[in-house]
Amino acid sequence: MPSGIAQGTVLSAPSVSGDPRSARIAGLDIARGLAILGMFIAHIIRPEEAVSADLDTWIGLVNGRSAALFAVLAGFSLALLSGRGTPPEGEAVLRMRLRIGARALVIFALGGILSLGDHGIAVILEYYAVAFLLVLPIIRWRVRNLLILAGVLAVLAPIAQVGIALFIQDNGGGTSALALLMIFGYYPALIWVVFMIVGLAVARWLFAGGISGSSLGLIALVGAGLAILGYGGASVFARITGIEQGEVFVGYPQWANLLGAAPHSGSTFELLGASGIALLIIAAALALPRWAQRVLWPLAATGRMALTAYAVHLVALVILVSTGVDRIDPVAQTWWFVLVTLIGCSAWILLFRQGPLEKLVSFCSRAAASVPGPARTTQ
Numbered sequence: 001m002p003s004g005i006a007q008g009t010v011l012s013a014p015s016v017s018g019d020p021r022s023a024r025i026a027g028l029d030i031a032r033g034l035a036i037l038g039m040f041i042a043h044i045i046r047p048e049e050a051v052s053a054d055l056d057t058w059i060g061l062v063n064g065r066s067a068a069l070f071a072v073l074a075g076f077s078l079a080l081l082s083g084r085g086t087p088p089e090g091e092a093v094l095r096m097r098l099r100i101g102a103r104a105l106v107i108f109a110l111g112g113i114l115s116l117g118d119h120g121i122a123v124i125l126e127y128y129a130v131a132f133l134l135v136l137p138i139i140r141w142r143v144r145n146l147l148i149l150a151g152v153l154a155v156l157a158p159i160a161q162v163g164i165a166l167f168i169q170d171n172g173g174g175t176s177a178l179a180l181l182m183i184f185g186y187y188p189a190l191i192w193v194v195f196m197i198v199g200l201a202v203a204r205w206l207f208a209g210g211i212s213g214s215s216l217g218l219i220a221l222v223g224a225g226l227a228i229l230g231y232g233g234a235s236v237f238a239r240i241t242g243i244e245q246g247e248v249f250v251g252y253p254q255w256a257n258l259l260g261a262a263p264h265s266g267s268t269f270e271l272l273g274a275s276g277i278a279l280l281i282i283a284a285a286l287a288l289p290r291w292a293q294r295v296l297w298p299l300a301a302t303g304r305m306a307l308t309a310y311a312v313h314l315v316a317l318v319i320l321v322s323t324g325v326d327r328i329d330p331v332a333q334t335w336w337f338v339l340v341t342l343i344g345c346s347a348w349i350l351l352f353r354q355g356p357l358e359k360l361v362s363f364c365s366r367a368a369a370s371v372p373g374p375a376r377t378t379q
Contacts, residue, residue, distance in 0.1 A: 024304065025080075025211075026293045027286030032073050032303030033296075034281065037338055038066025040313055043121050044334045064263025067124055067187065068195050068274035069281055070306075074128060075199020076282070078135060085208030087140040095369040097136055102368030104132035106361050110311065119317035122186030122250075125310075130181050130189040131196050139200065143208075146201035153194045154271045158258050161190050161266055165253035186250050191266040198275050202282075216283045223279030230273025234261035237269075298342040305345050305355025312344075313337060 042062045081103075082088065082096050111125025138146065165183050168175070175184055182190050206215055238244055238260065245260025245267075253266065261269035293300065302309055316337070320326040326333075348355060354362070 024300075025286070026300050027288060028073065028076055028282070029300035029303035030288065030293070030296050031069065031282050031285040032306050033299035033301070034285070034303075035066050035070040035073060036302055036306045036309050037299075037341065038062040039070065039124075039310070040337050040341070041334055042066055043313070043317065044337060045330045060263075064270070065274050065277050068192075069278040070124070071128065071131070071187075071192050071195035072199035072202075072275065072278040072282065074132070075135070075196040075201070076203040078132070078139060078196070078200050079203035079207060082139050085204060085206075087204075093140065097139075099365040099369040100132060100136055100139070102365045103361050104129040104136075106364045107132070107307070110307070110357065114311055114314050117314055117318040118321050119314050120321065121314060121317065123314065124187050125307075127181055127185055127187035127189050127192060131193040134189060134193045135196050135200060138197075143201050143205045146197055146204070150194055150197040150201060153197070154268050154275075157190050157194060158266050158268055158271070161188060162253040162255055162258065183253065184251050186264065188253075188266065191271070194271050195275060195278070198279075202279065211286060213287070216287045219279050220283035223276045223283060226272045226276030227280065228276070230269045230271070230276060231261050233272070234259075234267075234269035298346045301349040302341055302345040304349055305358055307361065308348075308355035308357040309341050309345055311357055313341070 039062070042064075078100065079085075081100055083092075087093075088096050107125050108129035111123050111127075111129060114125065115123045138149065141149070161183055168179060168183070182188055202219060206219065209215055234245070243259055245262055245265065246256050248257050248262045248265045250264045257265040258267040258269075261267060261273050263270070263274075288296070317326065320333070345355075
């Protein structure tokens, strides 16, 4: 392993067996913890004012960007599940696809169950699972090809989403479950799969060359460039044309959504900007020295059981809504959510090392991967 920063990114050294469960990359856990807590803030405080130079608006940074970070990190998870820097070959490919496919199905089922609650939150898990399945056929592609595909989709997918949505609406078509997940939903997979492909490509490149200061610096530089191109490009476009994006109605794709970089607009500007912010956060988290990782260990613990933390916070919101106290003091509630999550996840990881829902997903994925393949015959 390269020296310097890379030595501070792993919580425990990998075993001789090479079991990916034996090592955790602390920086990724910290970034994932940030994404989860960011979504908590977005769900409870629900900041709506556009981010500006005014410090009071900066809390709006969590809108859309936390979920985008979560999706980019999902691409990193896919890389970790599929050989890190080198995709598997031969029979291992089938086991890898079965493992990831099973994870997607379990996460989809959990998302469906959590969506039944009266919490007023658009649950990301079903869209997340569909995006997993969409990436599965290309998971062994070269980094260059993945980046080209991500770039093409970042430009064409928003146009296709709006065009297909308007065609369905104009022709009186009903919104099927597939159309909701792919086109009309809060996190339409046609759009959000771009974040996952970006994460997969960057992770594959990073793991192949080794985590080092130079590689993280390059990721941060690219992230900054994408953020400027996305958010800065949207601002320049508005000034030159005099056209404002206007209010974005999530779930109702329209051409006006593509004219700016508002959260959940699904525009090229947003895809570029949010991807850039995600890469900046990931690079910064991976660059943390060991002492900073120890200080932020509760955040890493939250990231290690992000699925459980996300599910529990939705259940807690159902309870708050049912008792009518969900909007009494959102800021105070958010602080309590964050504090209880950090303490609870830290205690759970110390005692059990893995969250209950993470354990369920891992068990199902390993069971699927252990299914024996077709018997070979000899001539």
